[in-house]
Amino acid sequence: MWVFRGLSGPRAPAQLQQGLLAAWCRCCRASSSYSASAQPSRVRALVYGNHGDPAKVVQLKNLELAAVGGSDVRVRMLAAPINPSDINMIQGNYGLLPKLPAVGGNEGVGEVIEVGSSVTGLKPGDWVIPANAGLGDSVIQNASNSGVGQAVIQIAAALGLRTINVVRDRPDIQKLTDRLKNLGAEHVVTEEELRLPETKNIFQDMPQPRLALNCVGGKSSTELLRHLAPGGTMVTYGGMAKQPVIASVSLLIFKDLKLRGFWLSQWKKKHSPDEFKELIFTLCELIRQGQLTAPSCSEIPLQDYQQALEASMKPFVSSKQILTM
Structure with missing residues (x-):
């Protein structure tokens, strides 16, 4: 991340190391990483909107900085190098490219100046470095047009996470694609498209997802696993296909993928009422900010009610049936 003085990376999960502290800063996306400013709400960043000669396509711009809250960490960048890989990214000939527009750079050292209420591992005054290349994490999910799927798209966008959203093919697929992208979806693909070799082109400008959310099962869940990054996790919270989740031995051994389940009722049993209340308040705040609808x-x-029940069981229904009394 190329900076002058100021603030960077408002969404940075705290991961510490001895000595020089390491924070996982997402620093290449203009939406979630910034550099340089004397004012808390505005920052200056070196941004490029298209690939080409760095001296011509990189511009110094002012960007708005989001308020710090929750798990956010605000960092004042102190110094950042210009590496050959940074130049290659701007030119467009690097192996992994960020979504444009992007903030240049992947390395640097900064000082924490503010942390959100739920951050315990970092405090103002700590020095941090990006632990990973700053291209942002991604999430892949199926049944992306469901109520949960739409919420995941919006929450991920609010957190600076990129999403690959899988849906069943249907007559109005373009209309559905447009609607999900308006919510913040990065990619929308059908189950059939996910199986094509060309799908790997998606990961030329974004990292492979480390999290998959599955509520379908069967072949759909197998395809999600195939696209997970090594060490990634698939969380299953439903099984609409009524088929088992099948994971190949090679994926478990050579990619060290992890399979987990999630049941909200069980989660609430294991967590205190205050923790559940904090979760609800977090979602309410996203709603108030217009980031979750x-x-x-x-x-x-x-x-x-019979009409509502029949509509709920029809295929390709994206509308939630609400009984009013």
Whole structure:
């Protein structure tokens, strides 16, 4: 990240090391990483909107800095090198390219000046360095048009995470794609497209996902696993296909993939009411900020419950049926 003086990386999970502290700063996306400013709400950054000659495509711009809260960490960058790999990224001939527009650079050292309420491993005054290349994490999920899927898209966008969203093919696929992208989806692909060799081109400008969210099972879940990064985790919270999750031995051994389940009722049993309340408050704050909206819904009078039940069981229904009383 190339900086002068100021603030950078408002969304940085705290990961510490002895001596010089390491923080996992996402520093190449203009939406989640910044550099340089004397004012808390505005920063200066070296941004490029297209690939080419660095001296011509890189521009010094002012960007708005999001307020710090939750797990956010605000860092004042002190110094950052210009590496050959940074130049190659700007030119567009590096092995992994950030989504444009992007902030140049991947390395540097900074000082923590503010942390969110849930951050315990970092404090103002700590020095940090990016632990990973700053291209941002990504998440892959199926049933992306469901209520949960739409929420995941929006929450991920609010956290600076990029999403690959899998849906079933349908007559109005372009309409659905546009709607999900308006919510913040990076990529929308059908189940059939996910199986094509060309799908790997998605990862030319974004890292392979380390998290997969599965609520379908069967072949769909197998494809999610195939695209996970080594050491990644797939969390299964549903099984709409009513088929088992099948993971090949090679994926488990050579990619060290992990399979986990999630059941909200069980989660609430293992966590305190205050922790659940904090979760709800976090979602409410996203709603207040306009970063999370309810899924499309149809309000049905209680006496017409049969109509609502029938609609809920139809294929390709993206509207949530709400009984009003």
